[in-house]
Amino acid sequence: MQAGFPKIYDPKGIEERLYKAWAQEGLFTPKPDEEKEKFVIVIPPPNVTGKLTLGHVLDNELQDILVRFASLQGNEALWVPGEDHAGIATQVVVERKLAREGKSKEDLGREGFIKEVWRWAEEHRDIIRHQHERLGFAADWSRERFTLDEGLSRAVRKAFVHLYDKGLIYRGLRIVNWCPRCHTAISNEETSYEERQGSLWYIRYPLEDGSGHVTVATTRPETMLGDTAVAVHPSDERYRHLVGKRVILPLMNREIPVIADEQVQPDFGTGAVKVTPSHDAADYEIGKRHDLAKVRVINEAGVMTEEAGAYAGKDRYAARKEIVRDLQSQGLLEKTEPYRLSVAVCERCETVIEPLLSEQWFLQMKPLAEPAIQAVQDGVIRFYPERWKNLYFHWMRNIQDWCISRQLWWGHRIPIYTCPKCGHVFASVDEPSVCPRCAASDLTQDPDVLDTWFSSWLWPFSVMGWPDETEDLKRYYPTATLVSGWDIIYLWVARMIMAGLEFTAKPPFDAVFFHVMIRDERGRKMSKSLGNSPDPFELIDRYGADALRFGLMLITPREQDVCYSEERIKVGRNFVNKLWNSARLLDSLRNGEEAEIPADPTPTERWMLARLAKAADEAATLIKKHDLYNAAKYLYNFYWHSFCDWGLEFAKIAKKSGRSVSCALYCFRSSLAMLHPYMPFITEELWERFSLADHRLFSDRWPEVPSEFSQSPPSVDAMTDLITAVRTMRAELGVGKDTPVPVAVVTSDDEVLSAFEENMLYLKGLARIESVARVQEKPHPSTGSVFGWGAVYLPLAELVSSGRLNLEAERARISKELAKLEGEVKKINSRLTDDGFLSNAPDEIVSGERERLETFTAKIARLRELKEGLT
């Protein structure tokens, strides 16, 4: 054993040292090479709100694998990293931090607050950068960007002015989702829904002519103060006679009409509904159709306005209580029913959303969506898996105008200016000092900022320097693959496609790789509020980055969301250890040989080379299809079960008779290259330790085994069959693995037989086979296995006569085991025919029972066969 090859792999020091070295060498900054194809990925910039979660690790690991693989494929590979300022999300966390210190953002003022958020953002950018380094990500940090940096801010203004001058940006009065705590409009995608227990209040609205009343049902009685009509469905017989009459709005004593509108659902409540155009999106539409007045009774802080009469100045929920009480005392509350409803809340602060009529900036989306639909339809941009196209098309064909203004302080200030003198309103990329119309100064800028996605949607080209025609933009744009969770297909992916086509006339990427979401062990989405995401960096401390990376790949197939399990990370760790231990073994066998294909490969070496060729081919094909999960499984099985279990074992035995291990070294070297994208640290460490090249693995090439070695010799396949069968039969009969056994073979294939004879060295070494005899038929008593090339038997008479096997005792043991298994099968069968069990037990228990039944039945068949052979 070479001195200095530690017995145990300790990732800590190694990972840190290697990443430092990579960074110092500028390994991930591509060297322009006209010969090479380019492969570029831009990172989905993580929010600077906090630390990375397991979901981020997965998202970024997939990109890292693709970038490293592309480099090994001979591409000029570039991965551009960066972070997102994340408008509302960051503003809310900093506000919370201030609140803990007893301060508010108003105490600091706009400028002071923004300074505070910058401090926070810089601090978290450092944390995120460090976390990426710990994971080994091959990002080019010399190109790192931030969505609020100088260049990107200019890109945002440029894009805004372009769209404004094109007439696509307009100011409009609409019902928006208003968060009274964050004090801003938010998009539908920034709200989430919570099931809550509420009430349905039935309120009587007296008819103005004194002939009775109409009862309406509502879950939000405080909005009634802003009612401007009562509506019923036009074909609702119950109310037809009331349409056109007027009712008196209780508490406000205002006359409002009864109208008929198709949108009313006759089966909700009483079938008559109150209409509040200022506080409900659907009512707003009804109001537009019937030209109803808009009365705003709740303000931006969730407080009742002057229009709310006696309730003005009260919080919306306090007002609700008083309104219900007052209705009751006036005899206008018919009844109250418990009612479960789904309530929209602000995703960031969980405050209940107030739909408000509000003046905001909107971007007209339809004209932008058309070419973006076309690009995906024509396959100019491909989706993996393809089924996500449906969601994309659905959203794009029903696209709504985008509310792009936010009443926040943290973000890109809207570049709209108003002249105090002539009233001219205009957009400008650079801050204007005078009005272009009347040359007046003291222009005022719109106080609002842009939705955070207004910078994210420019990301693939703004990071390259757009709007300037930079070298990077020319060289690295459009990018290759975008990796994203499917949950932001609207918020981000679709919008980037639209922006790319609008501003650069090019699709921003060739392909989108949608990955699954990781859920917790109970299937719930991982979230900060549930506290159910394990800290990935604690996992790295415990298992190492490579183990975490490989383990994660083993839980994430492409198609459905997956549940996290630490067991898989342990599988990753075991694989890292296997890699280390096998390298250590190989190190002890080598004697200054080169890693190369020998001039005269033996059959076992040819067999190994054929396996390697297949693995290199198969894994590359899978990775190109973005099936990183099956590629990981394939590589795992190849390395462990082909290379370690056979190739290395053959080499070890051959070494004893003086054969060089150069072929094993060649396969090992190739394996390191193939595993490198998944496990960059340990592979690089071994690459260095074995001095396999004077360049980094990142700059190496994916293995290409010469095609003359693509066929595996059938005789070696037969040898592995034989060895495996003998090992199994020994275990079944309780014959110790050090006890030599004779083997009888029935075969008509002379080549196979002579291969056995010529390779007794391996048969002895790997299964303690003392002799192989050709027989005409199955010996008695015996146990055996049948293969395509023939059959293998352990002739038992010889084992018995030489005292290596006690037939009686073996038969008794098998009978006992059979009885036990048959008992189990009976129990499972009765469970699986019991309707009570089937309907009550969870699915995974039932399917677990079915699996056990299958395993046991197969075992029973094998034991019966064995028992028969013993008589």
Ligand SMILES: [Zn+2]
């Ligand atoms: Zn909020």
Ligand SMILES: [Zn+2]
């Ligand atoms: Zn002017």
